[in-house]
Amino acid sequence: MGTGRWKTSTFVGCCIWILHGLRAAAAIPVTTEGSFAAGTVSPIATESKGPHALVMGTAETSTTVANAETAESGLVGDAGGAQLWSPEVASGTPAPSGEASLRAPTSLNAAPVLPSALEGESSAEGASAGPGLSALPAVPLYGYGARENDREYVERKVDFNSPLFKPETGFPFGNTLRSSLYFTDNGQIIFPASDNSIFTYPNPPPRGFSGREEVPMIAVFWDNADFSRGVGTTFYQEFPTLNTDKPPFVRDVETKVRRYLRSSYSAAWTLKITWEKAPAYGARTDTRRTITYQAVLTTDGFRSYVLMLYQAGGMQWDYTRLAATNVLIGYTSGDGFYRNDDLTRRPPAAKYRPDQFRGYNTDLRGLWIYKLESRVGINxxxxxxxxxxxxxxxxxxxxxxxxxxxxxxxxxxxxxxxxxxxxxxxxxxxxxxxxxxxxxxxxxxxxxxxxxxxxxxxxxxxxxxxxxxxxxxxxxxxxxxxxxxxxxxxxxxxxxxxxxxxxxxxxxxxxxxxATGSSEEKESNSEEQGDGEDK
Structure with a gap:
């Protein structure tokens, strides 16, 4: 009899527990875009098809994410595919009980902070992560234009390339010391095999870099731009500083490298590039929706870095009107050293707004810093x-x-x-x-x-x-x-x-x-003096 009462009691308790769970599940608010509202915990890891939705995960997925990030490092293989992420994974600390793993965005301007992929090498570099967007300051662009003695360069056609730059020190990239480089209107910096190998590459590969590319390049914000309609321009300036005094701009670049990468760095050559109000390519795009961003290449002859700065509020392309949304941020060295930034594997609402996210290796919105050399020999x-x-x-x-x-x-x-x-x-x-x-x-x-x-x-x-x-x-x-x-x-x-x-x-x-010539000269001089005396 006692056993029968215990079974009945257990059955009733289970029913009450199930009903309580169903009631709690029904109370979870859901946004109109299908993502969980702020302050709730996502019970599963999923990726919504909505334009503003992001992959969400709980602390339960931390090990999987860490392994995925390591496997997706540019040093070991292709970085294709979506990646689960949560603030706990990025910071390495578990979420407090009952708190949300990721707050779903309610608008484009309130997107959460995403990390970039982990560097696949032993260095001071690491994944970026951080608190809510409001707590992160935005990086200001460096001064540019005529007032900064920059040179302006623009061609009013669909695609164009800059003049060729030849740093005397060379530029270490991957395992190779490169001799020359140029930038394009489409947000790339390219290191050609020779001075005769100057080409344009308007469209990024849909799956990003693979490490098998023959052309070394840096994708600052690689997508098809169009300066032919009279809008936008580019500026640049070189700073060779090996045996000279350094201007404040170069000293600030050194400071950022030392601070964020913990490197005792002294620049020998630096190049600043600015893409100002670049319009997107395509007849359906609005030339008022432009993008403004910078790249700073710098090297001491042994180490090399690129700083990528995206103007706060200045990355305004209407991605819904683009023929393709494959914008790429990263690099490939031409000898197997490469990276696809994690942000560019997100939905267009995120990857076309890098100014709204904490950059790789930094604590600022819109600032990315990559180390570019791998194993370059004696320079x-x-x-x-x-x-x-x-x-x-x-x-x-x-x-x-x-x-x-x-x-x-x-x-x-x-x-x-x-x-x-x-x-x-x-x-x-x-x-x-x-x-x-x-x-x-x-x-x-x-x-x-x-x-x-x-x-x-x-x-x-x-x-x-x-x-x-x-x-x-x-x-x-x-x-x-x-x-x-x-x-x-x-x-x-x-x-x-x-x-x-x-x-x-x-x-x-x-x-x-x-000796003979000297003796003959003396004799000649003596004869001249004697002739003079006779006269």
């Missing part, structure tokens, strides 16, 4: 530039240095020169150097081919008592190798020649010839 261009920037002008130390002997045999008979091992060229090249320095401690070096003919001579700032040691320990040879061989730049080799001038054998006189 000999930077070594050469740093060295040439510290050298005196040759006129300060080259007085009294002799010309080179025209043949090796002449030099071997001239006590002012000594034979030495090594040189700048092949192993069969013979070398002579000054037997003693001039009053400033400088000397000359002369190279001869297998036929004993002079190939090239150089004035050198520092004379060495003996060149018999290994040429690999010869600092002057090392400097030549950096600038004229390893750097792969004719311009830098010319810079080397400015600091270590070339010399030939013009004006060379052997010791015997010089």
């Amino acid at each position: 000999y261009r930077l070594k050469c530039l740093a060295w040439t920037g510290q050298q005196q002008e040759p006129r300060m130390w080259s007085q009294g240095l002799p010309a080179c002997p025209c043949t090796l045999q002449q030099g071997q008979q001239d006590p002012r020169f000594k034979s030495s091992r090594g040189g700048w060229g092949a192993a069969r090249v013979s070398m002579l150097h000054s037997a003693s320095p001039n009053p400033y401690g400088a000397g000359v070096r002369c190279l001869y081919d297998s036929q004993s003919r002079l190939i090239e001579g150089r004035q050198e700032r520092y004379w060495r008592f003996s060149r018999l040691a290994s040429p690999f320990r010869d600092q002057e040879l090392k400097l030549y190798d950096w600038c004229c061989n390893q750097a792969g730049s004719a311009h830098l080799c010319a810079r080397y020649s400015e600091k270590r001038p070339k010399i030939g054998c013009d004006g060379y006189q052997s010791p015997g010839t010089a």
